[in-house]
Amino acid sequence: xxxxxxVAYRLFMEKGYEHTSIQDIIDHLGGLSKGAIYHHFKSKExxxxxxxxxxxxxxxxxxxxxxDRTDLNGREKLKAIFKESINRPVQNEIYTVAPSFHKxxxxxxxxxxxxxxxxxxxxxxxxxxxxxxxGSIETDYPEQLAELILLVANAWMNPxxxxxxVDETYRKFMVFSQMLEGFGLDVVDEDILERLxxxxxxxxxxxx
Amino acid sequence: xxxxxxVAYRLFMEKGYEHTSIQDIIDHLGGLSKGAIYHHFKSKExxxxxxxxxxxxxxxxxxxxxxDRTDLNGREKLKAIFKESINRPVQNEIYTVAPSFHKxxxxxxxxxxxxxxxxxxxxxxxxxxxxxxxGSIETDYPEQLAELILLVANAWMNPxxxxxxVDETYRKFMVFSQMLEGFGLDVVDEDILERLxxxxxxxxxxxx
DNA sequence: TCTTTCATACCTTACGTCGGTATGTATATT
DNA sequence: AATATACATACCGACGTAAGGTATGAAAGA
Numbered sequence: 285x286x287x288x289x290x291v292a293y294r295l296f297m298e299k300g301y302e303h304t305s306i307q308d309i310i311d312h313l314g315g316l317s318k319g320a321i322y323h324h325f326k327s328k329e330x331x332x333x334x335x336x337x338x339x340x341x342x343x344x345x346x347x348x349x350x351x352d353r354t355d356l357n358g359r360e361k362l363k364a365i366f367k368e369s370i371n372r373p374v375q376n377e378i379y380t381v382a383p384s385f386h387k388x389x390x391x392x393x394x395x396x397x398x399x400x401x402x403x404x405x406x407x408x409x410x411x412x413x414x415x416x417x418x419g420s421i422e423t424d425y426p427e428q429l430a431e432l433i434l435l436v437a438n439a440w441m442n443p444x445x446x447x448x449x450v451d452e453t454y455r456k457f458m459v460f461s462q463m464l465e466g467f468g469l470d471v472v473d474e475d476i477l478e479r480l481x482x483x484x485x486x487x488x489x490x491x492x
Numbered sequence: 493x494x495x496x497x498x499v500a501y502r503l504f505m506e507k508g509y510e511h512t513s514i515q516d517i518i519d520h521l522g523g524l525s526k527g528a529i530y531h532h533f534k535s536k537e538x539x540x541x542x543x544x545x546x547x548x549x550x551x552x553x554x555x556x557x558x559x560d561r562t563d564l565n566g567r568e569k570l571k572a573i574f575k576e577s578i579n580r581p582v583q584n585e586i587y588t589v590a591p592s593f594h595k596x597x598x599x600x601x602x603x604x605x606x607x608x609x610x611x612x613x614x615x616x617x618x619x620x621x622x623x624x625x626x627g628s629i630e631t632d633y634p635e636q637l638a639e640l641i642l643l644v645a646n647a648w649m650n651p652x653x654x655x656x657x658v659d660e661t662y663r664k665f666m667v668f669s670q671m672l673e674g675f676g677l678d679v680v681d682e683d684i685l686e687r688l689x690x691x692x693x694x695x696x697x698x699x700x
Numbered sequence: 701t702c703t704t705t706c707a708t709a710c711c712t713t714a715c716g717t718c719g720g721t722a723t724g725t726a727t728a729t730t
Numbered sequence: 731a732a733t734a735t736a737c738a739t740a741c742c743g744a745c746g747t748a749a750g751g752t753a754t755g756a757a758a759g760a
Contacts, residue, residue, distance in 0.1 A: 305714055318716090319742045328715070393597035400654055428660070428667040435648050440640065446608055452636070459636040466674015513749060526751090527707050536750065 285324045287313065289338060292331045300387025301332055336391060340398045343369070347407035358415020363471040365411075369437075370479045385444045392445060399438050404430040422468045429467060436460055450485055493532045495521065497546060500539045508595025509540055544602045548611070551577070555615035566623020571679040573619075577645075578687045593652045600653060607646050612638040630676045637675060644668055651692060661692040 291312045295304040306328060310318055325331045350356075350364050385392045408430040415421025423429045439445055441456050448456065457480055461472035499520045503512040514536060518526055533539045558564075558572050593600045616638040623629025631637045647653055649664050656664065665688055669680035 306716085307714075317742050320740070322716070323740060326716095389597040389601035393600060397654075423667075425663045425667050428663045431654075431664075432644065432648065432667055432671070436640065436644070440643055446605075446639075455633045455636045456639075459631075459633050459640055463640070463671055463674060466671060514751085515749075525707050528705070530751070531705060534751095 287316070288321055288324060288331070289334055293335045293338070296332065296335060296388060296391065301390050303387065332391060333394070336394045336398070340395065340402070344403060344407065347403060351407050351410055357418045357420045358411055358413075359420035359469060359471060361411045362408075362415070362421075362469065363473075365408075366437075366471055366476055367479075370476060385442075386447075396435070396439060399434050400431050404434050408434055433464070436463070450481060454481060495524070496529055496532060496539070497542055501543045501546070504540065504543060504596060504599060509598050511595065540599060541602070544599060544606065548603065548606045552611060552615065555611060559615050559618055565626045565628045566619055566621075567628035567677060567679060569619045569622070570629075570677065571681075573616075574645075574679055574684055575687075578684060578691065593650075594655075604643070604647060607642050608639050612642050616642055641672070644671070656692065658689060658692045662689060 288309065292304070292309055295308055295312065299308070306318060306321060309321065309331075310316065313320070321331075325334065346368055347365065350361050350368065353361065353364075356364060405427065409426055412421055412423070412426040412430050416423065416426060437460065441453065441460060443453055454477075457472070457477065461470070464471060496517065500512070500517055503516055503520065507516070514526060514529060517529065517539075518524065521528070529539075533542065554576055555573065558569050558576065561569065561572075564572060613635065617634055620629055620631070620634040620638055624631065624634060645668065649661065649668060651661055662685075665680070665685065669678075672679060
């Protein structure tokens with residue numbers, strides 16, 4: 285079952301969901317057959333859901349941990365999230381299997397919706413609300429601010445979704461950070477910027 | 493050919509691209525057959541492309557007209573765009589066929605990419621650059637600002653993509669307008685807000 | 701006569717079903 | 731304790747069927 289998931293994940297990323305057939309998955313399963321797949325998953329789409337769940341669960345767990353820390357105020361937690369999300373080793377791996385989302389609008393869409401429907405209200409919102417309480421963040425619309433931040437960070441700034449050169453990603457990040465400042469949040473520092481450039485160059489190399 | 497397009501458009505919106513079969517389209521064509529479709533389009537995906545082209549071309553034409561006006565400065569053009577895009581009659585129609593994008597990640601994805609790859613650089617960017625020249629807009633990264641504005645406006649604030657109640661849409665708009673102010677752009681006024689509420693309520697009614 | 705516009709029959713691919721097997725496990729019986 | 735029965739889990743692989751796409755040819759207009 286985990287084998288099926290990991291094979292499916294790899295193939296969905298490489299060839300795209302639509303262009304990956306059940307037979308493709310079977311061929312990479314080392315002996316297992318179609319029956320095995322349909323024993324564990326009720327449809328091809330069901331496999332996709334499991335794959336995305338796996339992808340988001342890791343990231344959501346990280347968000348939960350930071351959310352529940354007691355040693356940081358709201359703004360510091362926000363900063364911690366940016367640092368973490370940019371330093372996760374998983375990211376490197378993901379960035380190198382690259383073509384990914386261009387062939388996977390369906391996967392992208394479910395990730396986006398998870399961001400808005402789950403990650404924003406459950407993880408980022410409490411942090412922003414804490415920030416409002418402790419005075420480190422100021423806004424009249426915490427729910428919407430949470431959505432906006434995650435959407436811009438996860439989608440627009442994601443080179444897997446909107447292809448960007450190193451330079452473009454850097455500029456996006458500057459605009460993003462300017463946007464946050466507009467909301468009174470200066471959470472971007474040198475570490476983050478450096479790491480970002482590094483990541484993008486990894487991604488660029490893998491696409492040559 | 494236009495018949496095929498309009499039927500396909502309606503069905504894609506109602507049932508989603510994936511769940512609309514060629515046969516479905518044929519059945520609504522009133523006599524025409526598969527041969528007719530494949531005479532005009534080389535694949536099902538080709539139909540989708542034509543549909544999205546049609547959708548974007550109308551909106552892009554509006555952008556071009558505003559871009560080429562000579563009686564407005566940059567900021568005023570931005571404002572004009574918001575007013576227009578929110579007042580277009582097409583919008584009403586689109587908003588009422590509703591389920592749409594939830595079932596259409598592929599269509600959504602190509603619209604998003606058109607926004608970033610075409611609309612932003614060709615229409616909004618020149619306007620922002622004019623604004624920089626005439627002093628009505630200030631930014632170091634006009635390309636990225638153009639992308640960000642269009643992405644937030646077209647995607648996040650679009651109730652067809654991310655379902656929103658009237659109240660939520662209003663709050664999103666407030667956050668959006670606060671974001672623009674952060675970039676020194678105050679382009680939102682009462683007219684726009686009113687129209688926005690009206691639109692969202694139309695959309696809500698159609699989903700009951 | 702040649703091109704455009706379609707209709708029809710057919711091909712191919714790929715999802716999902718279904719009957720069947722094999723192995724393990726829990727419970728009841730002797 | 732040993733065996734039998736019942737059920738559950740994991741899996742195989744042929745087949746049905748739907749859907750995208752092709753090939754061919756006819757009709758009609760230029």
